[in-house]
Amino acid sequence: MDSEQIKSVEKELWGAADILRANSKLTAAEYKDPVLGLILLRFAQNRFEETLRKIEANIPVNPRTGKKEITKDHFLGESSLYLQDESKYEYLANLPEGKDISEAVNHAMQLVEDDHIDLAGILPKNYQDLNSDLLKELIRIFNTEAIRSIPGDVFGRIYEYFLMQFSMSGAGAQEGGEFFTPPSLVQLIVNFIEPYHGIVHDPACGSGGMFVQTAHFIGDHNKSINESITTYGTELKTNNTRLAKMNLAIHGMEGKIIEDNSFYSDPHNLVGKCDFVMANPPFNVDKIDKKKDFVVNDARLPFGLPKNDNGNYLWIQYFHSYLNEKGRAGFVMASSATDAGNTEKLIRQKLIETGDVEAIVSVRNNFFYTRSLPCHVWFFNKNKKDKDTILMIDARNTFRKVNSKINDFTPDQLEGLTTIIKSYRGETVDFKANEWLTKSFESGSYEDVEGLCKVASMDEIIENDYSLTPGRYVGFSIQIDEDFDYKGRMAEIHDELAKLNAESDDLMKPIQDLKL
Numbered sequence: 001m002d003s004e005q006i007k008s009v010e011k012e013l014w015g016a017a018d019i020l021r022a023n024s025k026l027t028a029a030e031y032k033d034p035v036l037g038l039i040l041l042r043f044a045q046n047r048f049e050e051t052l053r054k055i056e057a058n059i060p061v062n063p064r065t066g067k068k069e070i071t072k073d074h075f076l077g078e079s080s081l082y083l084q085d086e087s088k089y090e091y092l093a094n095l096p097e098g099k100d101i102s103e104a105v106n107h108a109m110q111l112v113e114d115d116h117i118d119l120a121g122i123l124p125k126n127y128q129d130l131n132s133d134l135l136k137e138l139i140r141i142f143n144t145e146a147i148r149s150i151p152g153d154v155f156g157r158i159y160e161y162f163l164m165q166f167s168m169s170g171a172g173a174q175e176g177g178e179f180f181t182p183p184s185l186v187q188l189i190v191n192f193i194e195p196y197h198g199i200v201h202d203p204a205c206g207s208g209g210m211f212v213q214t215a216h217f218i219g220d221h222n223k224s225i226n227e228s229i230t231t232y233g234t235e236l237k238t239n240n241t242r243l244a245k246m247n248l249a250i251h252g253m254e255g256k257i258i259e260d261n262s263f264y265s266d267p268h269n270l271v272g273k274c275d276f277v278m279a280n281p282p283f284n285v286d287k288i289d290k291k292k293d294f295v296v297n298d299a300r301l302p303f304g305l306p307k308n309d310n311g312n313y314l315w316i317q318y319f320h321s322y323l324n325e326k327g328r329a330g331f332v333m334a335s336s337a338t339d340a341g342n343t344e345k346l347i348r349q350k351l352i353e354t355g356d357v358e359a360i361v362s363v364r365n366n367f368f369y370t371r372s373l374p375c376h377v378w379f380f381n382k383n384k385k386d387k388d389t390i391l392m393i394d395a396r397n398t399f400r401k402v403n404s405k406i407n408d409f410t411p412d413q414l415e416g417l418t419t420i421i422k423s424y425r426g427e428t429v430d431f432k433a434n435e436w437l438t439k440s441f442e443s444g445s446y447e448d449v450e451g452l453c454k455v456a457s458m459d460e461i462i463e464n465d466y467s468l469t470p471g472r473y474v475g476f477s478i479q480i481d482e483d484f485d486y487k488g489r490m491a492e493i494h495d496e497l498a499k500l501n502a503e504s505d506d507l508m509k510p511i512q513d514l515k516l
Helices: 003-022 028-058 072-077 089-093 101-115 132-141 154-168 183-193 209-220 238-250 312-322 342-354 411-424 435-440 458-463 486-515
Strands: 198-202 229-235 255-259 274-279 323-334 357-363 375-381 389-394 453-457
Touching: 003 028, 003 132, 003 154, 028 072, 028 089, 028 101, 028 132, 028 154, 028 238, 089 101, 089 132, 101 132, 154 209, 154 238, 183 209, 183 274, 183 323, 183 357, 183 375, 183 411, 198 209, 209 229, 209 238, 209 274, 229 238, 238 255, 274 312, 312 323, 312 342, 312 375, 342 357, 357 411, 389 411, 411 435, 453 458
Parallel strands: 198 229, 198 274, 229 255, 274 323, 357 389
Antiparallel strands: 323 375, 357 375, 389 453
């Protein structure tokens, strides 16, 4: 099945499932977990059948019994979920009339958990909250002949697509799509740091999207995922932890996901041990208790404890501290962090002086599904060759408008941005092979391009007061957004200013009267 066919199936399944929800009394948040659970069961059935055929072809007949003795361990050895008869999707789809469908699905989920310790307590078992007709229709949607023939690994794509759609609908994302990082940003991080071996860590892992994209990257290079990497994740929210464990299971990935608070714990004990760190942590977290003994004595904060009520520079230090002597990190961060002052500036200066800050990429607004703010993507590289420069990329004018509320990168743009950092590292790359690059790099090789990129020297960074904002270095290339109503927005701003001035006058009058 090619990518276009997969996209068509994704849209068709989501459309059908969304119509069912629209005709029910359920919110997107109430609907999300049961639907994702059914996708996992459908995947497990398809993967089970594929693996069963492979096992039967490869194991010998037992001479004593005259049969091929297949056990659960055979399936686990193939990174496949083992299914008892009553946990198979086909069993649920053909349940006799009169049987309680919600009870049967809950039981199926429990059986899967019983057979797989990493999923214990994770799968949804609240199917009684869906009326039986709705549940039967959902099961039917994922049981067509076309779906039954889909290879197991394709269901990983379907699961990710549903996660994305639920994120866009705001389901469980009251703090801004917290369980799902947009594919463009994840792909940018994976492309830049190339996590193909060793220990991969995400201490704010959400639904595990960084791990999944890493798996795709490794698979594209024809390597075994579980033989290539070991994944460790930490996630604060219970539901997000469940999503992450389900996500790993549906992609056949082994990994250790722990529900914990990364501000007050380091559950995997990975300081100095990670080959790769990737994350999209929550921005501008306040009310962190920085007087806690764990925080005060945290080995992950070698550059100091920021005094302001903000967690950004805790995260930034964590990511750097986890890396081994050749490690790379890529993470999304609030735009304010690149120019933050006071103790944060001193920490940033110390980080810059290590020579491990490799690149900063500015990303325009509307890349996140439920929040519009812009961001920066930071990259560390402890094996960086040129310790005295940092690659600054301003990608705010590099985007594709998906719709009026969402932007992303095209595959061509992602490839082009990746080519830029590879060139910075001294790798042999072909700028002429990328249509987007040829428009900016007329020479056919890397050069500083106004409004896009610049290799900033340490002297320039010091001159700019240790700012890591790419716009300060690359200059300006103004582009007009034809879809944006500039005049209308200016009128709104003027109206708002007039109201504020009027309120100010009203407040000043009693103050002046008191003085008289």
